[in-house]
Amino acid sequence: MDTTGNHTNLEKFFNPSSVVVIGASNAAFNLGATICKTLKQDIAFSGDVFAVNRGGEDVHGAPGFKSVGDIGRPVDLAVILAPAAVVPGFVRDCGENGIRNIVIESSGFSEQGTDGRRLQAEIADAARRHSMRIIGPNCLGILDNRNRFSCLYGANQLVQKTVQKPGTVSYVIQSGGVGGLVVERLMEDLPGVNKMVCIGNKSDVDESDFIDYFTTDGTEVIGLYLENVQRGAKLMAASLRCPKPILVYKSGVSEAGSAAALSHTAGMANNDAVFEGACRQAGLIRLRSPEELHALPKMFIDMPLLSGKRIAVFTNSGAFGSIGADLLAETPLVMARFTSRTRESLSRLPGVFNADNPVDIGPALPEVYLQIYDILLSDPGVDGLLHVVGMWRDYVADVMSELVELCRRHRKPAALFCFNGMKRVQAARAEKNLPLFSTLEEAVRALVVSHQQFHYLQKKEKKRGPAH
Amino acid sequence: MDTTGNHTNLEKFFNPSSVVVIGASNAAFNLGATICKTLKQDIAFSGDVFAVNRGGEDVHGAPGFKSVGDIGRPVDLAVILAPAAVVPGFVRDCGENGIRNIVIESSGFSEQGTDGRRLQAEIADAARRHSMRIIGPNCLGILDNRNRFSCLYGANQLVQKTVQKPGTVSYVIQSGGVGGLVVERLMEDLPGVNKMVCIGNKSDVDESDFIDYFTTDGTEVIGLYLENVQRGAKLMAASLRCPKPILVYKSGVSEAGSAAALSHTAGMANNDAVFEGACRQAGLIRLRSPEELHALPKMFIDMPLLSGKRIAVFTNSGAFGSIGADLLAETPLVMARFTSRTRESLSRLPGVFNADNPVDIGPALPEVYLQIYDILLSDPGVDGLLHVVGMWRDYVADVMSELVELCRRHRKPAALFCFNGMKRVQAARAEKNLPLFSTLEEAVRALVVSHQQFHYLQKKEKKRGPAH
Numbered sequence: 001m002d003t004t005g006n007h008t009n010l011e012k013f014f015n016p017s018s019v020v021v022i023g024a025s026n027a028a029f030n031l032g033a034t035i036c037k038t039l040k041q042d043i044a045f046s047g048d049v050f051a052v053n054r055g056g057e058d059v060h061g062a063p064g065f066k067s068v069g070d071i072g073r074p075v076d077l078a079v080i081l082a083p084a085a086v087v088p089g090f091v092r093d094c095g096e097n098g099i100r101n102i103v104i105e106s107s108g109f110s111e112q113g114t115d116g117r118r119l120q121a122e123i124a125d126a127a128r129r130h131s132m133r134i135i136g137p138n139c140l141g142i143l144d145n146r147n148r149f150s151c152l153y154g155a156n157q158l159v160q161k162t163v164q165k166p167g168t169v170s171y172v173i174q175s176g177g178v179g180g181l182v183v184e185r186l187m188e189d190l191p192g193v194n195k196m197v198c199i200g201n202k203s204d205v206d207e208s209d210f211i212d213y214f215t216t217d218g219t220e221v222i223g224l225y226l227e228n229v230q231r232g233a234k235l236m237a238a239s240l241r242c243p244k245p246i247l248v249y250k251s252g253v254s255e256a257g258s259a260a261a262l263s264h265t266a267g268m269a270n271n272d273a274v275f276e277g278a279c280r281q282a283g284l285i286r287l288r289s290p291e292e293l294h295a296l297p298k299m300f301i302d303m304p305l306l307s308g309k310r311i312a313v314f315t316n317s318g319a320f321g322s323i324g325a326d327l328l329a330e331t332p333l334v335m336a337r338f339t340s341r342t343r344e345s346l347s348r349l350p351g352v353f354n355a356d357n358p359v360d361i362g363p364a365l366p367e368v369y370l371q372i373y374d375i376l377l378s379d380p381g382v383d384g385l386l387h388v389v390g391m392w393r394d395y396v397a398d399v400m401s402e403l404v405e406l407c408r409r410h411r412k413p414a415a416l417f418c419f420n421g422m423k424r425v426q427a428a429r430a431e432k433n434l435p436l437f438s439t440l441e442e443a444v445r446a447l448v449v450s451h452q453q454f455h456y457l458q459k460k461e462k463k464r465g466p467a468h
Numbered sequence: 469m470d471t472t473g474n475h476t477n478l479e480k481f482f483n484p485s486s487v488v489v490i491g492a493s494n495a496a497f498n499l500g501a502t503i504c505k506t507l508k509q510d511i512a513f514s515g516d517v518f519a520v521n522r523g524g525e526d527v528h529g530a531p532g533f534k535s536v537g538d539i540g541r542p543v544d545l546a547v548i549l550a551p552a553a554v555v556p557g558f559v560r561d562c563g564e565n566g567i568r569n570i571v572i573e574s575s576g577f578s579e580q581g582t583d584g585r586r587l588q589a590e591i592a593d594a595a596r597r598h599s600m601r602i603i604g605p606n607c608l609g610i611l612d613n614r615n616r617f618s619c620l621y622g623a624n625q626l627v628q629k630t631v632q633k634p635g636t637v638s639y640v641i642q643s644g645g646v647g648g649l650v651v652e653r654l655m656e657d658l659p660g661v662n663k664m665v666c667i668g669n670k671s672d673v674d675e676s677d678f679i680d681y682f683t684t685d686g687t688e689v690i691g692l693y694l695e696n697v698q699r700g701a702k703l704m705a706a707s708l709r710c711p712k713p714i715l716v717y718k719s720g721v722s723e724a725g726s727a728a729a730l731s732h733t734a735g736m737a738n739n740d741a742v743f744e745g746a747c748r749q750a751g752l753i754r755l756r757s758p759e760e761l762h763a764l765p766k767m768f769i770d771m772p773l774l775s776g777k778r779i780a781v782f783t784n785s786g787a788f789g790s791i792g793a794d795l796l797a798e799t800p801l802v803m804a805r806f807t808s809r810t811r812e813s814l815s816r817l818p819g820v821f822n823a824d825n826p827v828d829i830g831p832a833l834p835e836v837y838l839q840i841y842d843i844l845l846s847d848p849g850v851d852g853l854l855h856v857v858g859m860w861r862d863y864v865a866d867v868m869s870e871l872v873e874l875c876r877r878h879r880k881p882a883a884l885f886c887f888n889g890m891k892r893v894q895a896a897r898a899e900k901n902l903p904l905f906s907t908l909e910e911a912v913r914a915l916v917v918s919h920q921q922f923h924y925l926q927k928k929e930k931k932r933g934p935a936h
Contacts, residue, residue, distance in 0.1 A: 254794045257791065289908070319695065322695065325724035326720065419758075439757065440758070
């Protein structure tokens with residue numbers, strides 16, 4: 001694989017210096033127009049934006065033309081939102097006018113029977129002839145918060161908001177215009193998103209291409225939503241190359257779900273055991289629900305990996321200490337056994353109700369929290385922390401952000417869950433990039449997947465051998 | 469058991485015509501004062517409120533006295549928030565002055581070693597002598613949104629808000645002043661709460677007493693958070709008597725969790741298999757997480773029970789249809805097989821992509837949604853609906869509230885999940901009492917527990933025999 005060439009090819013999808021939106025007009029409910037509005041008005045995209053429509057009319061300040069050929073200037077990227085039947089013609093136009101990157105957002109292709117498949121084949125044909133790279137068809141488009149670029153249609157308010165808070169998680173979403181909407185939820189919450197790309201029918205570019213690309217662009221965690229896998233070996237190879245954690249939710253696992261996903265491919269797509277085995281081998285972290293795609297990545301940001309299974313639970317609510325222990329018992333992780341030194345140090349602190357695991361404290365000053373963090377993280381029998389807190393006072397948010405520092409120093413992670421004061425918690429989370437989870441189960445799952453990633457990397461390291 | 473007498477006894481906890489808060493003063497951070505403020509200022513409680521403190525000073529408008537005996541008028545309920553050591557004396561005072569209902573919120577009793585256990589025994593003694601009923605000690609108090617009464621301490625903003633929206637779910641929370649805080653989250657969201665009572669160390673009144681009581685006060689669903697069960701046979705008997713669904717989350721399930729819960733009782737408390745068996749026999753619906761205590765009750769409000777296992781999935785997103793089918797495959801429920809008539813009716817409608825299960829539609833008018841609901845609910849092979857919707861237009865919320873009507877007519881339930889437009893969704897949920905869930909897993913779980921309740925009632929009916 002020409003990795004470099006591939007990256008260069010893909011770069012223009014996210015960072016084009018000029019874009020044409022084909023099919024954008026001033027007609028009511030025109031979807032292409034929403035993209036022009038995003039770029040020209042909502043997020044002040046720094047490049048040129050053009051519109052192509054029958055009348056050659058300007059759209060939200062984007063100069064309009066009757067055809068791509070009329071623009072008369074080089075264009076990096078074409079976004080097509082036109083009826084399926086006319087799309088192949090536009091693709092050829094683009095090819096002939098030197099446009100090498102195309103996002104086809106229109107639907108009506110291979111997902112819609114024989115005629116659609118024929119149209120999609122025509123597109124693939126044109127793309128090959130002109131060495132074009134194509135995302136789609138049948139997709140929502142692209143969002144890049146770092147480069148402040150987006151060709152998501154109909155997502156104006158969302159994009160306006162998310163570009164204010166670029167992050168380090170990048171998503172590849174395979175879904176006919178809809179799974180991409182999951183992303184609306186992803187973005188209501190941390191972690192900040194770097195890029196999101198909806199790959200739709202993936203006639204050309206697929207998830208594996210982006211896994212490779214995301215190793216080059218500041219991405220820290222990759223999230224995949226897949227309905228089928230058409231090129232299993234390619235996905236495994238890309239995953240094995242990738243040094244970042246890759247979280248994947250795959251639908252179509254059950255027979256009914258698989259039928260519903262209307263997978264057109266055999267093999268891995270419909271055989272969950274095969275996919276499961278591939279994930280294990282290539283270190284893909286399989287998720288249990290689409291919610292986890294936005295819930296779990298924060299565990300990999302600013303936090304060391306969990307290098308062992310022994311967890312210290314620390315809470316200011318006895319009830320939740322007990323629940324935390326219960327939830328851990330259902331995972332491969334275990335409750336840490338403290339050294340006597342740890343227990344003694346804890347019992348000397350004011351407000352400590354239980355100086356063993358789970359540690360339970362009453363009302364306490366910030367210093368006490370910090371001392372407990374340090375004692376627990378210093379215990380050689382503790383690999384990580386599950387911290388369940390009531391936000392009795394605002395300073396709890398402050399001590400938690402110091403916890404992040406302490407965790408880095410000790411190279412042990414913590415997962416946090418607050419059972420009250422949710423508004424204050426969300427504010428703190430937004431401000432401080434805390435590994436704060438919305439439910440206790442999520443916090444426990446986060447520790448589990450962190451250890452899974454550690455274990456995978458360790459195994460990989462061993463395989464590679466001491467010579468490397 | 470003198471059921472009637474018991475109810476009369478308990479009624480005054482929720483609907484007292486006069487209350488004294490013992491330990492309420494104007495000192496900084498005084499917890500009793502927050503209760504006076506709630507009653508006198510925040511929620512305009514209709515009864516009398518008195519304060520007892522050393523100086524006999526008024527607190528937030530509640531007339532102050534140096535002792536209970538000084539009040540000189542009959543008092544229905546005493547709430548005690550004073551250091552543990554002086555609580556037994558206050559309890560005796562109350563008894564001698566004719567107060568028969570007492571909530572002891574102070575901690576420092578059986579949860580804190582020998583001295584505490586001795587104090588708790590003293591209280592129990594006094595209570596017996598004066599035929600008093602006691603909630604606590606070591607608890608957060610009571611909230612009654614219907615009667616607009618609360619003796620939760622430190623929860624002013626919360627109570628002010630929740631009394632505006634009384635509902636039909638009642639909770640019993642066993643947790644030393646903290647599990648009760650779970651309730652803050654419960655109340656951020658629907659369903660509306662009728663009553664919440666925190667039973668703490670349950671020296672006298674326990675969960676079983678309230679299960680009986682909640683059959684008399686307009687409660688539709690009961691939620692229990694338990695750390696231990698001290699009187700297993702009593703709990704089973706009360707559950708078997710109760711015609712309403714009872715959802716229970718019990719902590720202390722694992723060995724570590726159980727140790728953490730510091731159960732002082734043997735038997736059911738520490739033996740999860742025994743508790744599990746008891747739940748099955750007595751129809752208690754066991755929850756998987758504390759979150760489910762607030763997530764699942766709405767399935768039992770305004771919705772028929774799920775009488776069979778065959779679910780129709782209906783979505784305006786193909787991706788989520790597939791995910792829904794996958795999630796159902798992990799439960800005892802199954803994907804319904806449609807009759808050919810259903811498939812034909814569906815395929816005649818505009819915008820229907822998939823006329824089989826899961827039904828998948830594109831952009832469609834409200835009428836189309838309503839027709840599909842009716843077709844699916846009319847299919848004799850369909851027992852219930854899993855409806856996964858994108859809120860593309862505001863009318864989606866409107867058609868969903870019509871769905872609730874249709875479900876009642878067909879006596880088949882629907883569980884709803886919206887994967888975008890969360891703010892609009894939450895507004896709709898608050899306004900229309902929709903069985904809308906925050907995650908797709910929750911919606912599926914709601915169908916599962918609805919069927920579990922149906923199955924239990926059916927079994928119970930059969931046992932009772934045709935004569936009844």
